[in-house]
Amino acid sequence: MFSFNRCTQTLRIWESNYGRDAGWNIEQHGAVIATLSDPQPGDMFWDHYRIDIVTDDERLRAEMGTDEFWLNAESAGLVFRNRVFGEVAKNAFPSHPPFDTDGRIHMRALYLDIRPPMPWDWLLLYFRRRTADKTGEPSDARESPS
Incomplete structure (x- = not known):
């Protein structure tokens, strides 16, 4: 069955480069420990993000600066959740070593996995x-909430 809200969300995900431009929360055991923003394309299939560590746990903050922490991201229970859409990037993982010289983290598969746009979707x-260009705001910002 057609859902207008689902259709609008799918359009917004495409417009945000499959969620990349919307930013990400890194969660561990349900708590947000860091945020990723300002995606920059890197080598093939890799994106570089600015990372802001937001946890108050000093031990965890120190661990997050090490390569070993990111090498064991999956076993550490890290979840990459989109900040706008609330969906999880199920296959995302950091590179090894994870950081470049500017302190940005390299990530792969950090996107929301939805179907690509069909020709009518491009319209x-x-x-x-x-x-949005004419009004200065996204078209769905003017829609009434349901």
Whole structure:
């Protein structure tokens, strides 16, 4: 069955580069320990993110600065959750070593896994972009909440 809200969310995910531009929370055991923002494309299939550690746990903050912590990200129970859509990137993982010289973290598969746009979806995206260009706000920002 067609859901207008689901259709709108899918359009917004595509517009945000599959969630990359919306930012990410890194969670451990349900608590947010860091945020990722400002994605920059890197080598093929890799993106570089600015990382802001937000946990108050000093021991964890120190561990997060080590390569070993990120090498064991999956066993440490890290979850990468999109900050806007609340969905989890199930296959995301950091590189080894994880950080570049600027302190940005390299991530792979950090995106929301949805189908690619079909030709008619590109038309909707085009008209949404044109509407946003004329009004200065995204087209779904004017829609009434349901």
